[in-house]
Amino acid sequence: MFDNHIHCHEFPGEELSQYRGEWTLVCVSDDLASSRKTAELDGVVRCLGIHPWQVEKAEPGDLSAVLRMVEKSEAPCVGEVGLDKKFVPHSYGKQVEFFREFLRLARELDLVVNVHAPDAWADAVDMLRRADVDRALIHWYTGPLDLLETIRDLGYYISINPAVAIQKKHQEVAKNADRRIVLLESDGPYEYRGMRLAPPAIRNTVEKLAELWGTPTDHVVEIVEANARRLWRL
Template sequence: MLIDTHSHFDAGEFDADRPAAYARARAAGVGQQVVPAVSYAGWPNLKAVVARYAGLHAAYGLHPCYLAEHRPEHLAALKQWIERERPVAVGECGLDLYIESLDPALQEQFFLAQLRLARDYELPVIVHARRAVDQVLKCIRRIGSLRGVVHSYAGSLDQARRLRQLGFLVSLGGPLAYPRAERLHRLARELPLDGLLLETDAPDQPGPAHAGQRNEPAYLPEVLAELARLRGGDPAEIATATHANACRLFALPAIPQP
């Protein structure tokens, strides 16, 4: 059974057919999903969705792209949610230097605060790092004693190796299958398997087979197939390795609930 380590299954895009999308994922062999939050307002709905479907695991955090919605008091609330809800991770959090309207200094304040919470509660961090991997590395070093994953990784092989030295894995999804993603292809071939996770980032970032459509956790086997093709490896062995990586990082059960 595969684990989708980054799925926004609580998103409104799934409201019309969430049970059917869940069934498709299970039929495709996706037995578990890690569902990270993006803003304080969405935490209650995420909690409800995760409680409704076996094999879904919540992470709570404040995404940098929703910076305009975040308030300092949401950090205090996050601490309470961590203590009460026992999520598998803190996140999604991080830095986004692609969107120019997002204040980098304010982003960093929220990111560092969430890294401190992850350290204090000994939880992994789910990190968004768009055009910001070096800055994310600096923040991780500044706080220390952290572990986690940089999702939908788009940085360099060298940066990925430096992240691994700090206890962070990288996660690959639909963009891996695009022919022009040469840097991702090299990374997929050369990084040791113990540093990799699989994700969809549903409903976003579909692979080329579903370009322009809603992404789904059911498409995760396509990411696995592309990674196996690039590495020239056995998909079953890669599935086993990435499954073990996810279970270890997020303290997930090796066998999902029926």
């Protein structure tokens, strides 16, 4: 199965090796240093980028260095990139500048954009649209329900996190989203309200989606795996 958003560089090597044998890992990066680590990983889908939380900490030249690394490594994805008005609103202007550059490169090289956008959902989708980005995944989507139709019409995807077991807003998203745009993620190795996020937790997400959708778990897996293969062209 696919884990469409995981911070592989933060896992111990032995644990990551176990997951790599069972899961298709989409490994996102946070900054220049983690992008270097991600670029060296084999047997995963590599996403290089600078996280909105790290934008204000970035050294001069970090952005251009990551952009060059994306081109040189032939990574199929930029991420984790985007906007965040919820946790780091004070750096929003610089976030927009960085996101714009990643979108430009994604459009130029036909890359997937793995997007972080708390409380900036509409802004992020609008920037993706204006940049004419073809493929995007908006991870751990808890944004407006009325934006889901726009996301679908643009050909983009959202990912559902194991937090859906307890996060009511996420449950509403899962129930209302067109099933053709739904993917699964762990966002590991973080914790959410005492829940350790890692690929095995995705099995619980499948069970929750089966409950919310009123469909068997094997049908949920069939849907989300087909969606992931379509996004990643695998």
